[in-house]
Amino acid sequence: MANIVAIVKMVPDLVEELEINDEGTGLDRDWLRLIINEFDNHAIEQAILLKEREGGEVTVIAPETEGVEDMLFTTAAKGADRMIKLAGDFEEGVNNHALAHAFAETAKNHQPDLILTGVQANDDLDGPVGPLVAEYLGMPYIGYISGVTLEEGRAIVRKEYPGGLIGEMEVTLPAVLGIQAGEEPPRYVAISKVRQMMKTAEIAEAEISELDFSGGISAKRMYLPEAAERAEMIEGDEEEIAAKLISIFKEAGAL
Amino acid sequence: MTAANLGFTTEFYESLFEVADGENIKTCLQCADCSGVCPFGYLMDFPPGRMIAWMRAGILDEMLDTDSVWMCVSCYACTEVCPKNIPLTPGLMTRAKEELLLAGNIPAELQSALEFSQRYGNPLGESPRKRAAWAEDLDFEVPIMRKAKRPVDVLWFVGDYASYHPRVQETTKAFAKLLHKLGIDFGILGPEENSDGDSQRLAGERGLFEMLAEKNGKAFGKYEFGEIITTDPHAYNAIKNEYPQLGIEYPVRHYTEFLAERIEEIKPLLKGKGDVKITYHDPCYLGRANGIYDAPRTLLEAIPGVELVEMSHNKTTSLCCGGGGGGMWLDGFQWEKGEVRLSDWRVKEAVTSEAEVMAVACPYEPPRFEDSTKTVSGADTLVISDILELLIEAIG
Numbered sequence: 001m002a003n004i005v006a007i008v009k010m011v012p013d014l015v016e017e018l019e020i021n022d023e024g025t026g027l028d029r030d031w032l033r034l035i036i037n038e039f040d041n042h043a044i045e046q047a048i049l050l051k052e053r054e055g056g057e058v059t060v061i062a063p064e065t066e067g068v069e070d071m072l073f074t075t076a077a078k079g080a081d082r083m084i085k086l087a088g089d090f091e092e093g094v095n096n097h098a099l100a101h102a103f104a105e106t107a108k109n110h111q112p113d114l115i116l117t118g119v120q121a122n123d124d125l126d127g128p129v130g131p132l133v134a135e136y137l138g139m140p141y142i143g144y145i146s147g148v149t150l151e152e153g154r155a156i157v158r159k160e161y162p163g164g165l166i167g168e169m170e171v172t173l174p175a176v177l178g179i180q181a182g183e184e185p186p187r188y189v190a191i192s193k194v195r196q197m198m199k200t201a202e203i204a205e206a207e208i209s210e211l212d213f214s215g216g217i218s219a220k221r222m223y224l225p226e227a228a229e230r231a232e233m234i235e236g237d238e239e240e241i242a243a244k245l246i247s248i249f250k251e252a253g254a255l
Numbered sequence: 256m257t258a259a260n261l262g263f264t265t266e267f268y269e270s271l272f273e274v275a276d277g278e279n280i281k282t283c284l285q286c287a288d289c290s291g292v293c294p295f296g297y298l299m300d301f302p303p304g305r306m307i308a309w310m311r312a313g314i315l316d317e318m319l320d321t322d323s324v325w326m327c328v329s330c331y332a333c334t335e336v337c338p339k340n341i342p343l344t345p346g347l348m349t350r351a352k353e354e355l356l357l358a359g360n361i362p363a364e365l366q367s368a369l370e371f372s373q374r375y376g377n378p379l380g381e382s383p384r385k386r387a388a389w390a391e392d393l394d395f396e397v398p399i400m401r402k403a404k405r406p407v408d409v410l411w412f413v414g415d416y417a418s419y420h421p422r423v424q425e426t427t428k429a430f431a432k433l434l435h436k437l438g439i440d441f442g443i444l445g446p447e448e449n450s451d452g453d454s455q456r457l458a459g460e461r462g463l464f465e466m467l468a469e470k471n472g473k474a475f476g477k478y479e480f481g482e483i484i485t486t487d488p489h490a491y492n493a494i495k496n497e498y499p500q501l502g503i504e505y506p507v508r509h510y511t512e513f514l515a516e517r518i519e520e521i522k523p524l525l526k527g528k529g530d531v532k533i534t535y536h537d538p539c540y541l542g543r544a545n546g547i548y549d550a551p552r553t554l555l556e557a558i559p560g561v562e563l564v565e566m567s568h569n570k571t572t573s574l575c576c577g578g579g580g581g582g583m584w585l586d587g588f589q590w591e592k593g594e595v596r597l598s599d600w601r602v603k604e605a606v607t608s609e610a611e612v613m614a615v616a617c618p619y620e621p622p623r624f625e626d627s628t629k630t631v632s633g634a635d636t637l638v639i640s641d642i643l644e645l646l647i648e649a650i651g
Binding site: 191 | 366369381463
């Protein structure tokens with residue numbers, strides 16, 4: 001019977017074009033649409049799969065931003081037992097150091113055996129959340145996980161390596177795992193079930209200490225990729241093109 | 256027989272009575288016409304007739320562990336032939352998909368289309384803000400209701416594929432040009448329009464359908480207009496037959512009805528471009544589901560030089576393109592089950608009819624049939640055109 005906590009966040013939805021704020025230091029959040037971080041969604045699925053297989057309870061914690069309630073009700077419909085939103089000034093975006101402090105503080109109160117989170121997110125500017133939370137809580141961390149088995153006081157995890165290699169390792173609990181992929185893809189829940197949860201389930205609100213941004217970075221300038229005319233179109237017949245290519249390679253020191 | 260399976264079967268059986276004429280299911284003769292006429296019946300573990308037989312035996316819960324119900328393209332072929340008028344498509348098959356969906360037994364391909372519909376209001380996963388982007392390169396303005404701030408005669412419900420699919424946008428632009436040319440006072444909802452939700456409903460997601468319908472109902476309620484016109488038979492079916500049950504009641508017509516009524520006004524605009532043999536594919540949701548067979552043919556016959564030929568399956572026996580009832584989002588699943596495409600079958604018939612053009616009237620069709628012309632033998636010169644595109648071409 002494991003006590004599993006999933007820590008998740010909403011990130012910019014790339015279906016809309018991103019815009020830079022007037023200061024040129026970050027995204028213009030007025031027009032931003034948020035969506036659950038895809039890897040976090042896998043972490044939720046893994047948590048629920050573990051609960052279904054081994055029993056236990058799943059608590060999902062997320063900072064309070066636009067769309068977070070719909071997301072939490074959806075996780076309730078999937079089978080999460082407790083949903084908690086962190087009350088704080090998150091709308092303007094915070095760095096992962098500050099967020100990890102808030103996650104750690106709240107997760108600790110639930111005495112988790114296992115903390116699951118997405119291995120990365122598209123707005124991670126100062127490293128992923130998982131290792132930071134593990135550091136603040138003094139727990140071990142393993143990332144790039146695609147399978148978890150729980151045993152007495154420990155977990156056996158499958159860690160993905162480049163080139164199709166999988167490592168199987170053992171970690172003492174409590175621990176933080178960065179989920180690359182759940183053992184099953186995130187499930188679909190019928191809207192009628194989500195709507196039912198909106199009527200019956202409750203989202204708890206957790207007060208947190210003042211956000212602590214220390215250790216993170218601050219962006220000096222954020223900008224869209226700039227178009228440059230660096231491509232040279234080589235014209236001519238095959239022989240001419242080949243000869244020109246060889247001279248370019250030689251000039252660049254590649255031949 | 257255990258109490259559990261009897262419980263499911265009984266509950267399921269009784270839920271079928273809630274659909275119009277639902278109690279007709281009690282009179283099923285087990286003639287199996289439904290399963291035989293079903294274009295994918297031979298691939299299904301539970302075609303409609305067998306589903307009823309197992310229901311009568313009290314063991315229908317076994318269906319929940321199978322997935323071939325997802326092969327149903329909601330084409331109404333079974334409903335059309337049933338001698339006892341059992342609402343097989345809107346009742347039995349749709350309810351079965353609802354149960355599979357609630358049980359979490361849903362193909363991954365379908366899942367993303369449903370998630371996109373919920374999140375973005377369209378199953379393609381496109382930006383809702385760009386719903387009216389297709390109109391940007393026209394040389395006249397397509398009025399968007401929120402900006403126009405005035406009542407219009409015609410509220411054009413554009414629909415998902417007509418708004419976003421690059422091929423179907425050509426049809427959409429043709430309709431805009433035609434409305435403009437005829438001087439019709441019209442407007443569109445633009446980003447306020449959501450998916451009509453009908454195919455999601457027929458793919459078992461009733462809750463999603465209701466959510467989308469409510470959003471559209473709210474948008475309709477904000478503006479004054481005479482009637483709704485759409486180029487999408489699925490949107491037409493939803494607004495005409497399903498939305499009223501949710502208290503959203505507006506007059507709606509498919510563009511073929513709307514234009515056929517104005518045929519005398521259109522005829523003088525149409526110039527002949529030489530003789531051409533055209534066959535017409537009846538879309539399921541215009542034809543069988545709503546009985547509109549003449550208006551599209553009236554429009555085609557008005558074009559000078561057109562000889563209309565019929566395919567062997569036409570009108571009530573028309574073949575589905577494969578896109579209905581969630582089929583638009585299950586191409587991979589369908590291929591894995593049968594290694595066949597319904598659109599190929601239809602294109603073969605068009606080739607046999609010796610038509611040069613297959614005319615269509617549903618946004619699901621041009622991309623599906625055009626794909627098939629690339630693989631079906633002898634179909635490489637067959638042109639797939641929406642009636643709207645043929646009209647605009649003839650106007651020149």
